[in-house]
Amino acid sequence: MTSKRALEAAGMLAVAGALYFAPSFLERGTLNDLWSVALAVVLASSWNLLGGFAGQVSIGYSAFLGIGAYTTVLLALQGTPPVLTLPLGALLAAGFSVIIGYPTFRLRGPYFTIATIGVGEAVRVVASSLSFAGGASGLRMPAGSYDFESNFRSMTLLAVALVWIALAISRSAFGSALSAVRQDIDAAEALGVNSTRLKVTVHALSAALVGLAGGLFAINFQYVSPGSVFDFRLSLTIVLMPIVGGVGTVAGPVLGAILFGWLQLKLLSIPALLSSSLFIYGALLIAVMLFEPKGLLGLVRRLWARRLRRFYIDA
Amino acid sequence: MQQALDVVVNSFLAAGLYATMAYGLAVIYGVMRIINLAHAGIMMLGAYTTFTLFTHFSIDPFLSIVVVVPLFFAGGVALYRTVVRRLPRSGSTPSMESLLLLFGVWLVLQNLAYVLWSGDTQSILTSYTLKSVSLLGVRVGVPSLGVFGMSALSLLVLEFVLHRTYLGKAIRAVTQNRDAALLSGVDADRISAVAFGVGTAFAGLAGTLLSTLFAFTPDFGRSFLLKAFCIIVLGGLESVTGVAAGAFVLALLENVTAAYTAVPTSLQDALSFTLLVVTLVVLPQGLPGLSRLAHVRRRG
Numbered sequence: 001m002t003s004k005r006a007l008e009a010a011g012m013l014a015v016a017g018a019l020y021f022a023p024s025f026l027e028r029g030t031l032n033d034l035w036s037v038a039l040a041v042v043l044a045s046s047w048n049l050l051g052g053f054a055g056q057v058s059i060g061y062s063a064f065l066g067i068g069a070y071t072t073v074l075l076a077l078q079g080t081p082p083v084l085t086l087p088l089g090a091l092l093a094a095g096f097s098v099i100i101g102y103p104t105f106r107l108r109g110p111y112f113t114i115a116t117i118g119v120g121e122a123v124r125v126v127a128s129s130l131s132f133a134g135g136a137s138g139l140r141m142p143a144g145s146y147d148f149e150s151n152f153r154s155m156t157l158l159a160v161a162l163v164w165i166a167l168a169i170s171r172s173a174f175g176s177a178l179s180a181v182r183q184d185i186d187a188a189e190a191l192g193v194n195s196t197r198l199k200v201t202v203h204a205l206s207a208a209l210v211g212l213a214g215g216l217f218a219i220n221f222q223y224v225s226p227g228s229v230f231d232f233r234l235s236l237t238i239v240l241m242p243i244v245g246g247v248g249t250v251a252g253p254v255l256g257a258i259l260f261g262w263l264q265l266k267l268l269s270i271p272a273l274l275s276s277s278l279f280i281y282g283a284l285l286i287a288v289m290l291f292e293p294k295g296l297l298g299l300v301r302r303l304w305a306r307r308l309r310r311f312y313i314d315a
Numbered sequence: 316m317q318q319a320l321d322v323v324v325n326s327f328l329a330a331g332l333y334a335t336m337a338y339g340l341a342v343i344y345g346v347m348r349i350i351n352l353a354h355a356g357i358m359m360l361g362a363y364t365t366f367t368l369f370t371h372f373s374i375d376p377f378l379s380i381v382v383v384v385p386l387f388f389a390g391g392v393a394l395y396r397t398v399v400r401r402l403p404r405s406g407s408t409p410s411m412e413s414l415l416l417l418f419g420v421w422l423v424l425q426n427l428a429y430v431l432w433s434g435d436t437q438s439i440l441t442s443y444t445l446k447s448v449s450l451l452g453v454r455v456g457v458p459s460l461g462v463f464g465m466s467a468l469s470l471l472v473l474e475f476v477l478h479r480t481y482l483g484k485a486i487r488a489v490t491q492n493r494d495a496a497l498l499s500g501v502d503a504d505r506i507s508a509v510a511f512g513v514g515t516a517f518a519g520l521a522g523t524l525l526s527t528l529f530a531f532t533p534d535f536g537r538s539f540l541l542k543a544f545c546i547i548v549l550g551g552l553e554s555v556t557g558v559a560a561g562a563f564v565l566a567l568l569e570n571v572t573a574a575y576t577a578v579p580t581s582l583q584d585a586l587s588f589t590l591l592v593v594t595l596v597v598l599p600q601g602l603p604g605l606s607r608l609a610h611v612r613r614r615g
Binding site: 055057059104106107109110111117118119121122125126236243279281282284285289290293 | 402538591
């Protein structure tokens, strides 16, 4: 067991190290693609903390990305350095998640999901009408705020950190309590789990991580608008990645994010498919729900088990 | 005074449409305990079907209902038979799988529309679109009146079917208690298929009606989906009257804020959402729960 953990830690350190030095030996295009995949991993894994581990499916996560992004832009325009704006954005996203968490977590299952669609919509509508935030046309980052290398390193390291956080949580008492809430909330309450506080806590944690990613998103694209960060499609993609990959696991969301990142890059090169990319995702979601609710990871595990069985029994 | 009259008349007209929109959602939830997230996509498809019939065959939008309703009923039954039925059966509360599955259906429908009709904003302009008449001293658009008429008619037909026919009784029986209905010889699977068809047909009808009032894109319908949720949460699922009451409360709230407060109309969607969350939290059983509560208090 300990050797397995040591191996995992070594693996993660190796990946982090490789990514840290990647800007010096990889091409810019490849780095850009890696950045997008890292963003997808961050979003999918953060969502999975609440949606997978605790089983609370939220379709309003673009709100947190947007809060992080807007905080960074608004403060950068006042001359605040990213070192301060990024944590502040994360903090505000977490704060917002607590404010909406207390009323919406009184709802269970699908009712919670519907309420989160509403939260996302409300935030987008409000953001479009705030004049200090540029209204519907959005805001541009101040000149000179762009630094690709440090942004690349922050985003990829954040992605690796998220995998580590997810692993740590899945093995902790906190993780067990979350999974108890997912399996049977009444039984968990009866065993002394304060389900509301637990859900609010994990919601805040994942919102903060998404908020951090939002700040990096703003710096990388140098421009934010309600249409880019509060888009409903973004919320959709955040939900689809972990579900297609394998909801509630550590590796599933990463797998889903890599698949989506890859699909996105493939689709972007075919203009005819670009506008209807969500068609493919929708079809994937239907297929996963009907045939393999545990996602790609479940499929891989099933095929692997079958191969092992063939190997040991049939041979 | 005139303003108050304006508000009441407009709320009443809007409530008809809202009730039609919400009923499709309510019947599917009632019979199958499934939250049909594809509802918004179906409404959008209804709007585009009407649009295509109008532009290619110059069929009047209100006349297109004759085509839309049977077509969407058949589509709904087919969707149930091919996809929805394969899901593990939901218990007394809706399952996450059904929600996500229909979410996938919504995405597919939306992007089908992008391919078929492009992402451009469309609208239907008839000879009477901009005409208005005076009703109780209030200027009312002719399309709004037509929409209200069709909604009221559809709900009356529905009320009749639910209470006067075997099919209606079976639908209500399955809604109240699926197992008891099965024991009494109701073919619950067939009733589910019919209910899914009826729900889809109502969504299509709502889409047709919406298309005469609003411009639409393939992304259309999301804010109306939220309104429909808000209404069934408010009105409960048990009766057409409850749905109508919920629709009226939401319409009244929207019109009152538009007329008497400085809240900009762009924030209207946030309003229905706020009402939704407040109701879910404060009054989880909706308006019927409120009347029951008042009843208990009076007795107690």
